[in-house]
Amino acid sequence: MLSKKTQYAFHALIHLAENADKGPVLISEIAQEKNISIKFLENILLELKNAGILGSKKGKGGGYYLMRTPKEIPLARIIRLLDGPIALLPCVSLNYYERCETCKNEAVCGLNEVMSKVRDATLKLLENKTLKDILTRN
Amino acid sequence: MLSKKTQYAFHALIHLAENADKGPVLISEIAQEKNISIKFLENILLELKNAGILGSKKGKGGGYYLMRTPKEIPLARIIRLLDGPIALLPCVSLNYYERCETCKNEAVCGLNEVMSKVRDATLKLLENKTLKDILTRN
DNA sequence: CATAAATCCTATAAAAACTATAGGATATAG
DNA sequence: CTATATCCTATAGTTTTTATAGGATTTATG
Known part of the structure; x- marks a missing residue:
């Protein structure tokens, strides 16, 4: 299952996409709209910003906004960023690969x-x- | 990612399947072969037994064995038993469904x-x- | 420049889940 | 009777997840 963090991120991104025309959106607005702890959401949005997915503006009239159009943001990107591996085992993960300790030969x-x-089906x-x-x- | 518990379970089941002809297999043998803490493995095998996947025999000459042929044990069964939901969100889980708090209408x-x-693709x-x-x- | 508004940043607390261990109870072969 | 092996439940230790705290920094505006 996806973590709350990732689930919140999706809902926040949806809100930002649906309000993209209104300029920067306040953290507090998203938190209220989506029933998310404002401080927890703050950390999440910051991570999305540091990853280049969101942009932000400080001070009055500030807030968060998408850096790209919704079409350019694959869901896998968000999941990997906040949840880590998508694969079910370390030995089949593309981005977080770890060798299997138990099996002698992964190829067989x-x-x-x-x-x-x-x-592959998931990705x-x-x-x-x-x-x-x-x-x-x- | 699957928990260690489920990963260990898979390796133990593989060992049991590959030694099905030799009668009951000792927990200690599986633990040693697959590098698993014997006590942790004990709990896992017990769970598999209580779910009807494994059988056991106590005392000398005892151990664990498969209750069905390998072909009759779907991987999803093991994962659900030890790890819980396979779906990425509670609101799309078939076996562990929970209503989405945020969205008004799941159908849209x-x-x-x-x-x-x-x-669906995973299942x-x-x-x-x-x-x-x-x-x-x- | 002063002030208020908003994000930025890092630390930490609280809770939950995961991993592992302990030890006596029970059953069975011989 | 004894040794062997699973059964059962509790608990300890560790890590991850979730959430909170509070001051630092940036910016718009009068």
Whole structure:
């Protein structure tokens, strides 16, 4: 399961995308709208900003805004940033790979093979679906 | 990522499948072979037994053994038993569903839609691939 | 320049989950 | 009867997750 952090990030990004025309959005506005602890959300938005996904403006009239269009932000990017690996095992992770301690040869490990397929199926969706795809449909 | 518990369970099940002809296998043998804490493994095997996946025999000559053929044990069963939900969000989980607090209508939630697809793609593999599929290939 | 508004930054607290260990109870083979 | 092995439940230790705190910094505005 995705952490609360990542879940909150998605909801915040949705709010920012849906209010992109109104200039910078206050943390407090997002927190209230999405029922998120304001201080927790602050840390999350800061991380998204440091990763280049969001921009911000300080002082009066300030707030957060998207640095790219929703279509350019794949869901996998957000998950990896806040949750880490998407794969089910370290030995099949593309971005957080760790060698399997137990098995002698990953190339002939059946578990490795199946979990690689799960990873591929998951990534096919999460790399191609973007913030645009999770905005309210209508 | 899958917990150590589930990872250990897979390795233990593989060992049991590959030694099914030799009668009950000792916890200590599996622990040594797969480098798992014997006491931790004991708890895991007990859980698998209570779920009907393994059988056991006490006393001299005792140990654990599979209650079904490897082909009859889907990977999803093991993961759900030891790790819980396979889905990335509570609101798209089939076995551990929880209503989404934030969104008003899950039927039109784009996040729900994408994560449902991820779940379906993952389950298609994990429900159909079994212990048999992760045994060493040769 | 002074002030208020807002993010920035880092530390830490609180809670939960995960990993591991302990030790006696129970059953069984011989 | 004894040794062997699982059964069972409690608890300890560690890490991760979730949340909070509070001062520093930047900026708009009068």
